[in-house]
Amino acid sequence: MEITVTKEMVNLLKDRIHETCRTPDNRRVLENMAKPIQAVLEIVETKVKPQAVYRMLPLLTSDEKKVMTSAGAIESRMFASLVNRCKNNRQIIFMIATIGDELEKGLCSKHDILSQWIYDVTGSELMEIVADEVENRIKEIAEQQQLELSLRFSPGYCDWPLKGQQVIFSGLDAKKINVRLTPHKMMIPKKSISCIMMSAESVPVKNQCLLCSKKQCPYRRS
């Protein structure tokens, strides 16, 4: 799936970068930052070609510890707890999205720490925007089939070990979008997202954080 970086996406990205860069006193964006921000946005508009792959796999079995799919077991009690609350036509959606390595290349060419930081922030924010776009497209397709979706869930978060990447990469053709795993299960290009979502006719709890007792967790989505 090719994702075109639209004007709206660039504007949203610009807003988010500016929000991150604002000074606390008068909420201004420093003049020194205008040039590097402009430069990075130009790369986003002209060079970055986000891509994604996704696939719906039927859920085979599930117990309180894990969820089985044809690509392998998702070993997360929290996700299993969410899955076990879902009813009818239960499927797991596997998804990998990337913005490629153009911003990484740009970052590596910069010697000042400010520019490196701007490139990094831009890459992370753009990746989130792209992942939201892919999720929205999948959601539209699911809705046409009267299916609901849970929020995205990635290996390395909550109680799902990073080795869970292997399951996602077994279930999808990541080569198609030039994303690969290192032996430590990190993705290359760095600005990539891999995740699963639960899909069923009824997904009563969409956010598994609501099932978790760790109220102070820094990654909690509430």
Add this chain to the structure above:
Amino acid sequence: MENTKILEKLESAVFGQDVNGFDAAMGNALNNKTDHSHIEQSLINGLDRVRKKLLSNESSLPELLISLDLTADGLKRLKKEMTDTTGETEPVTVVIGVVEGDPHDLGKNIISLIYESYGYRVTDLGAHVPKEEFIKRIKEERPDILALSAMMSTTMSSMPDIIEEAKKMAPKTLVMVGGAPLDERLAKDYGADGYAESAVTVIEETHKVLGSRGNLRRLP
């Protein structure tokens, strides 16, 4: 222009992220043959003021980064001019790196630059550094500080092993850790001597850990 005024302008430029003002002040300081240690101290004073402002949430990370870039640039220009290094105190040495499996090195780069700006001699091993590489460098360099960074909960679990080995290899080397998934309690549990929450506090925390070693640059 007298030296005091030049140094004040230099400090203000770093503090105020005034790139043009900085170039002029730095040029004046060098042309005026201002004492290099005074120039260095003015750069650090400016950076320190931004850091303290950020500590009380009156400043932002980008402001700190601009000031940090200016300080690093100033120190680089100063180094080029330096011919006589006799009488200089031996700097505190740091070996820094992000643990294996973790590719996030921007935070570490910022800490590394902060250390350098404050006069520490830094060996930056980069990101995704295997335990063996840390141990090899500790053996070779016997640094005062080993600084370990991890941005992911999945990779920070290798820290205790590295710390244990490092302590065996070089008992005098002090270990600082930092990164998003860590806190002070975890750092202690892992056997680290100190924990720095961010680039804003790393100097004070390191200073605390080094205690009365005597070879540490005085903090403004």
